Amino acid sequence: MLKKKWTALLAGAAMAFTVNAAAATELTIFWAEWDPANYLQELVNEYTAETGVTVTVETTPWSDFQTKAFTEFNAKGDAYDMVVGDSQWLGAGSTGGHYVDLTDFFNEHKLAEVMAPATVKYYAEYDGKYWAIPAEGDAAGWAYRKDWFEDPKEMEAFKAKYGYDLGVPEDYKQLRDIAEFFYRPDDKKYGIAIYTDNSYDAMAMGIESAVFSYGGDLGDYSTYKVDGIINSPENIAAVEMYKELYGFTPPNWGKVFFQEDNQAITENLAAMSMNFFAFFPALDNPALNPNAANTGYFANPKGPSGAQHAALGGQGISIVSYSQNKEEAMKFLEWFIRDDVQQKWADLGGYTCSQAVLKSEAFRNATPYNEAFYQSMFMVKDFWAVPEYAELLTAMNNRLYPYVVGGEGTAKEALDGLAADWNATFKKYGRM
Amino acid sequence: MAVIARLESDTRAAARGWSDLTIRNIFILPTLAFLIVFNIFPLIYSLGYSFTDFRASVNDPVNFVGLQNYRELLNDPNIWRNFTVTAQYVIVSVGGQVIVGFGLALLLNRKIPFKGLITTLLLLPMMMSMAVVGLFWKLLYDPSWGIINYALGLGSFDWLSDPDVALYAVAITDIWMWAPFVMLLSLAGLSAVPQHLYEAAAIDRAGTWYTFTRITLPLVAPILIIAIIFRTMEAFKSFDLPFIMSGQPTTEMISIRLYKMAFQEWQTGRSSALAYIVLIVVLAITNIYVKYLNKVKER
Numbered sequence: 018m019l020k021k022k023w024t025a026l027l028a029g030a031a032m033a034f035t036v037n038a039a040a041a042t043e044l045t046i047f048w049a050e051w052d053p054a055n056y057l058q059e060l061v062n063e064y065t066a067e068t069g070v071t072v073t074v075e076t077t078p079w080s081d082f083q084t085k086a087f088t089e090f091n092a093k094g095d096a097y098d099m100v101v102g103d104s105q106w107l108g109a110g111s112t113g114g115h116y117v118d119l120t121d122f123f124n125e126h127k128l129a130e131v132m133a134p135a136t137v138k139y140y141a142e143y144d145g146k147y148w149a150i151p152a153e154g155d156a157a158g159w160a161y162r163k164d165w166f167e168d169p170k171e172m173e174a175f176k177a178k179y180g181y182d183l184g185v186p187e188d189y190k191q192l193r194d195i196a197e198f199f200y201r202p203d204d205k206k207y208g209i210a211i212y213t214d215n216s217y218d219a220m221a222m223g224i225e226s227a228v229f230s231y232g233g234d235l236g237d238y239s240t241y242k243v244d245g246i247i248n249s250p251e252n253i254a255a256v257e258m259y260k261e262l263y264g265f266t267p268p269n270w271g272k273v274f275f276q277e278d279n280q281a282i283t284e285n286l287a288a289m290s291m292n293f294f295a296f297f298p299a300l301d302n303p304a305l306n307p308n309a310a311n312t313g314y315f316a317n318p319k320g321p322s323g324a325q326h327a328a329l330g331g332q333g334i335s336i337v338s339y340s341q342n343k344e345e346a347m348k349f350l351e352w353f354i355r356d357d358v359q360q361k362w363a364d365l366g367g368y369t370c371s372q373a374v375l376k377s378e379a380f381r382n383a384t385p386y387n388e389a390f391y392q393s394m395f396m397v398k399d400f401w402a403v404p405e406y407a408e409l410l411t412a413m414n415n416r417l418y419p420y421v422v423g424g425e426g427t428a429k430e431a432l433d434g435l436a437a438d439w440n441a442t443f444k445k446y447g448r449m
Numbered sequence: 450m451a452v453i454a455r456l457e458s459d460t461r462a463a464a465r466g467w468s469d470l471t472i473r474n475i476f477i478l479p480t481l482a483f484l485i486v487f488n489i490f491p492l493i494y495s496l497g498y499s500f501t502d503f504r505a506s507v508n509d510p511v512n513f514v515g516l517q518n519y520r521e522l523l524n525d526p527n528i529w530r531n532f533t534v535t536a537q538y539v540i541v542s543v544g545g546q547v548i549v550g551f552g553l554a555l556l557l558n559r560k561i562p563f564k565g566l567i568t569t570l571l572l573l574p575m576m577m578s579m580a581v582v583g584l585f586w587k588l589l590y591d592p593s594w595g596i597i598n599y600a601l602g603l604g605s606f607d608w609l610s611d612p613d614v615a616l617y618a619v620a621i622t623d624i625w626m627w628a629p630f631v632m633l634l635s636l637a638g639l640s641a642v643p644q645h646l647y648e649a650a651a652i653d654r655a656g657t658w659y660t661f662t663r664i665t666l667p668l669v670a671p672i673l674i675i676a677i678i679f680r681t682m683e684a685f686k687s688f689d690l691p692f693i694m695s696g697q698p699t700t701e702m703i704s705i706r707l708y709k710m711a712f713q714e715w716q717t718g719r720s721s722a723l724a725y726i727v728l729i730v731v732l733a734i735t736n737i738y739v740k741y742l743n744k745v746k747e748r
Contacts, residue, residue, distance in 0.1 A: 084712045091505040091715070109715075113507040202605065205593070215696045217713075268592035271610025272696035404507055407714040415527065419698050423612035 042345055043071045046334070047086060047097040050076035053153050053295050056365040057101070063361070064352055070345060079274075080216060083407075090115040090337070098340040099349070101152050101332045105218070107143040109404040110335060116148040117336040117343060119350075123147035126354055136370035139399040140333030149333025150350055151370035153295065156393035157226045157317055157328040158386065160282050160300050161185070161289045164311035165199065174198075188319040189230060189258055192289070196265035199288035208265030210281035210290035213422055214274040215414040221400065222328040223291055224259050224417060226317045229326030229398045231255035236439065238401065241448045243439045248432035255320070256428040260421045271422045282312055293330040294390040298366050301384060314386035316393045329397040331368065370394075405446055412438035499722035506715035518722035528723070530698075531706040532730075538620055538691070538702060539684045545624035546680055550631025551673065555665075557632070558639040572633065574626045583693030586622040590694075615697040619690050626690075627683070631676045638672035639665070667745075674742045678735055685731050703727055 046061070048054045054076045061072035075097070077085050083103070089096055090113065102110060110116040119141075123129065128150065129137050136151035165171060166183055175183035179194050186192040196208030212223035225235070233251035236243035246252075263270070267286045270277070275296045281287035283306045292300075303309040317327035334353070336346045352358060359371040363380055368390065374380050381388050401409050416435040419425040443449045467475075499518055503511045522528050557568055574582070589595050592605040608618040642665060650660045688704040707727065711720035 087506050087715060088712070109506050213696075216692075268605045269590075269607055269610055271607070405714070408716070411709055411714060415698060418696065419612065422610060423697065423699070425612065 042069070042342070043073065044098045044342055044345055044349055045096065046072065046074045046099045046101060047089075048074055048076055048101040048332070049079045049082040051079070051295065052298055053367050054101075056362070056367045057152075059365050060358070060362055060367065061349075063358075064349060067352070068348075070349070072349065083217065087115075090339075093339045095337070095339045095341050097337050098342045098346045099334055099336055101334045102149065103218075103332055104139045104329060105400050105402045105406040105410075107141075107148055107333075107402045108406060111143045111146065111148045112404050115338055117338055118146055119148060119150065119336070120146045122347065122350065123150075126351075128354065131354070131372065132370045133372050133375055133394050135329065135394060135397045136331070136333075139329050139397070139402070140331065140370070143402055149335040150354060151331075152334040152353075152367075153331045154368040154370040154375075154390075154394050155293045155295045155329070155331030156390065156397045157222055157291060157330065158294050158297070158389050158393055159289055159291055159315050159317065160279075160297060160386075161313050161315065162282065162287075162308065162311060163313040164308070165288050166195075166313070171198075185313070185315045186289075186318045188321065188323075189227065189255075190321070192318050193258065193261060193265075195288060196262055200265040202268070206285070207267040207281070207287045208289070209262050210266055210270065210273070210278045210287040211259070211262050212274060212278065212291055213263065213266075213270060213418075214272050215418040215422075216272075218400065218410055219274040220418060220421070221410055221413050222330065224256060224413075224421070225328035225398070225400065226291070226326070227255040227259045227320075228252050229328065230317055230324055231258070231320035232322045232324040234398075235401065241443045243443070244436045247439065248429065248436045251320075251322075252432055253428045256417065256420070256432060260424075260428065263421050279306075282306065282308060294386055294393065295330065295368060297386040298384070301386065312385070314389045316389045316396075326396045326398050327393045329399040331370075403446075403448070405442055408442050409439055412442065495721040495724065498718050499725050501718040503718040504715050505717045511718075514718070518719045519726070522719065522723055522726060528703075528706065531701055531703045534616065534699060535685060535687075535702045535704075538616055538623075538687065538700075539681055541617060541620040542623040542627075542684045542687075543677060543680045545620065546628045546631045547673070547677060549624055549628035550633075550676070551635045551669075553628065553632040554635035554639055557636060568636070572629045575629045577626070579626075579689035580693060582622060582626055583690045586625075587694055590618055609695045610697075612697050612699040615695040615700050616691075619694050619700055622690055622694065623684065623687065627680060631673075631680065634672050634676040635669060638669035641672075642668045670745045671742060674738060674745060678738045678742070681734060681738065682731055685727075685734070 046057065048057065054074050058074040061074065065071050083106070086097075086100055086102060086106075087109070090110070107116075111118075123141065124147075128141075128147075132141075132151045133154065136154050137147075140151040140154075141147045141149045166185075172183045175195075175198050178198065181191075183195065183198075186195055192209070198208065199206060200208035212219040214220055228235070228251070231251045231254055233249050233255055234246050236246045267281060275292055278290045278292045279296055279299055281290045282300055285308070297314060300306045300312050301309055306312060317325065319325040334350065336343055336350070340346055353362075354371075356371065356373060359369045359374050363369040363371075363374050363383070369375065369380075375391055375394060381391050400406065403409070412435055416431045416438065420428060420431040440449070500513060500515060501511050502514050502518075553571060557564060557571075561567070587609065589597050590608040592598055592607050595608075597608070598604060598606050607614075609615050646664050646668075647660065650664060655663070686704050687702055688708065691700040691702055692705055692708075694700070703723075704727075707720055707723050710716050710723060714720075
């Protein structure tokens with residue numbers, strides 16, 4: 018009798034242990050608080066249904082995202098198994114030992130061929146190795162008010178003033194003309210909404226879009242040479258253009274990011290609005306945007322030389338080195354890169370980086386903005402991904418914000434100063 | 450009854466064999482341990498970091514760099530600009546709080562109807578969260594629909610985007626929030642001024658200004674200086690309001706620069722050095738005030 022009791026007790030304990038062990042297979046993905054994170058949560062619920070492994074997408078506001086992630090990394094904490102981190106984190110994440118090296122995984126699954134080239138280059142690769150799987154593709158694009166553009170009276174007045182038809186701007190000059198045309202402060206109508214928030218990378222990405230399309234660059238990413246590149250004549254002209262565009266924005270537009278730029282469309286403030294494609298689903302939703310039916314989208318226009326690029330947004334998904342569930346996280350990534358899962362990811366509203374899905378007619382016609390997104394993803398360029406990227410970003414904000422928003426000095430002075438700052442930073446870290 | 454209760458309690462403690470010293474230590478030790486672990490240890494540890502090139506975000510070896518961080522920071526014109534902005538903010542904000550707060554205290558230090566209710570209402574701003582106040586005032590300053598431009602007839606004047614005005618706009622918010630604190634302390638000081646001094650001044654036919662400068666102000670000065678010390682220290686460390694309300698470099702106070710250096714750029718060693726420079730500046734300013742306070746008390 019006693020033996021039976023002991024056996025039952027041991028069996029119970031073993032069962033309890035097994036249940037606990039099963040319950041422990043939980044994965045946490047850390048990301049910023051925005052719609053794609055909600056889509057990802059919907060997607061991973063299917064993984065839970067398939068495997069029984071609970072996956073939670075934990076989010077924090079954008080303004081807090083980098084600080085919270087790196088605080089956890091620096092403390093070697095295991096709160097997150099995976100992070101959908103910004104592309105510019107790759108240097109700090111890899112050299113700091115925070116990310117697991119995914120080179121073998123990447124090569125085994127031929128992801129360099131499966132994913133769009135720009136997403137592989139900017140979301141995954143650093144120093145010849147792969148540290149992330151391209152997850153959420155994104156680029157800076159534009160939304161515009163089709164009803165304002167297609168109003169016969171406006172079209173006639175525009176043609177009379179500028180000598181060409183009012184339509185989706187083909188280059189930055191046209192973008193500027195249209196912004197000027199619709200700038201009517203007395204009617205509380207304004208020409209354009211652009212990024213000006215200097216607390217992280219918002220304004221920098223807005224300016225990058227202009228710089229890249231003007232044929233400029235931020236520097237030579239292999240030699241770290243910046244003098245003569247960041248302060249090139251092309252970049253000076255691009256920054257001058259960005260400042261000019263700021264003159265056609267709604268009032269109090271000196272520190273705005275994605276929310277305000279979407280509000281510029283939803284609240285009838287501006288004719289055109291810069292934003293990342295990931296924020297456009299909200300504009301296409303009539304419940305959130307009363308002008309949804311009258312909102313059109315276009316890719317970042319060309320510069321004076323005909324070059325056309327856009328600033329890269331989006332993120333790759335990395336496994337955190339300090340996770341206790343690295344093997345399980347690897348299994349999740351294997352599931353995530355499956356073609357059918359990538360298709361499902363796109364269907365839910367996520368911006369897949371899978372070339373096959375991106376190029377499909379079904380994807381390109383699925384929303385009014387997918388075609389512009391598709392075009393953008395093959396012409397994107399990105400910011401520095403070195404470990405000291407945050408210092409470079411601070412210098413860029415400190416140098417360019419006073420010129421663009423405050424009207425202090427000239428674009429050349431601001432960019433010369435930025436070149437000096439970046440040179441000093443690269444010298445400090447022994448890169449030159 | 451209270452005496453008996455204390456005696457009984459003493460007896461119980463004595464019965465357990467606890468001396469007064471033991472009982473005192475039981476109360477003090479947890480606080481002491483807390484202070485050592487959470488205040489003194491990090492303070493000393495970060496002092497060590499300030500002499501290194503440590504970056505918390507990377508795995509590079511940590512090197513001792515001596516006074517290099519301090520030298521570079523003190524030679525950095527951007528840091529001096531941050532200190533200048535901070536000094537401007539402290540002068541405008543604390544100056545405004547003292548003028549408004551003391552003025553309100555003088556108004557309330559007389560017999561007026563609903564004095565208690567008015568005092569309570571005036572104290573409400575300082576009970577609010579800084580973040581809420583910052584966001585709320587952003588709306589008030591809004592050039593399109595903000596009530597401030599509407600009330601002052603300023604059209605679409607851009608308070609927070611104008612680099613020359615943004616700092617003052619933030620300081621006005623700080624004055625609105627913290628002038629009641631100065632008012633409260635000033636009221637306490639004013640109510641403590643002996644009434645017979647005013648009666649004697651009235652008999653001597655002293656004028657209002659003479660009474661104010663020779664009786665009211667000198668007697669309230671010590672408590673007013675304490676209010677100024679508190680507000681200066683707080684204003685010097687201000688982060689929330691300028692961070693929430695404006696992104697202008699003209700509102701980037703030293704605390705914001707420190708935050709960015711420590712938690713966005715992860716320059717841990719360098720930011721520790723900057724934190725020590727800020728600490729020394731705050732201690733120096735406070736010391737000057739305290740010396741002045743002692744002089745005033747001696748008069």
